[in-house]
């Protein structure tokens with residue numbers, strides 16, 4: 001992987017961590033950061049050595065405060081305009097990743113910052129985190145998937161309430177409405193997300209990918225089609241070496257050794 005200007009990237013024990021790294025502006029997302037996110041997730045989407053991805057923000061205060069508002073007032077060149085057209089595509093590139101993606105929300109997750117968390121599969125928030133789709137306060141609407149992903153996650157009414165008021169809600173409320181899966185003490189979101197990522201990364205690689213595919217693709221399908229997808233993926237898994245290894249390891253009372261085949 002190449003090095004980046006606005007994000008940090010590291011891989012340890014098959015878990016990749018992508019850190020938005022503009023702490024001076026609460027990890028606001030400018031053109032460079034969006035392009036780099038696109039590049040890093042494009043690379044991850046074809047990286048079989050990475051089993052789980054964690055996304056977080058640098059510093060103690062913010063996951064990401066959304067789009068860089070300074071760019072709203074700066075005149076844009078035609079090239080920049082064309083680049084900006086890609087802005088939701090980094091999240092579309094995240095959608096292409098077969099690996100589970102976990103957001104470690106360590107502080108503010110506002111506007112495009114929350115939309116980034118919504119593009120992840122699981123969300124762990126620090127108790128001092130604040131979440132909101134605040135675009136309406138700037139006379140715009142969420143443009144990074146928020147109007148579509150939020151209602152699918154928490155229901156139409158609650159999503160509309162958040163989007164129309166631009167309210168910022170605390171982590172405890174986010175947990176109550178199902179916007180995050182877990183709340184942990186301040187300063188521990190990344191640690192908790194990494195631990196969860198490692199637990200998941202211990203599972204057999206192909207089963208992991210198919211489990212995510214069945215759930216993520218399935219929710220967009222009719223029950224009948226979803227069950228068909230599940231059936232097809234289950235059948236495919238019967239062809240793997242790891243399935244045999246899992247059964248043998250159980251019977252021999254030992255830890256399985258996955259080959260990913």
Ligand code: COA
Nearest residue numbers: 024025026028065066067068069070108110111112134135
């Ligand atoms: N774009 C650009 N810069 C941002 C930013 C954003 N989205 N969010 C924060 N910053 C910058 C601030 O301008 C400030 O820069 P400065 O030190 O040069 O003045 C720095 O980050 C710290 O922010 P500040 O507002 O002083 O911190 P705070 O703790 O008082 O407030 C927030 C934190 C997140 C509540 C506040 O910064 C905020 O409301 N940001 C905008 C969030 C938003 O509306 N996002 C949606 C955009 S579509």
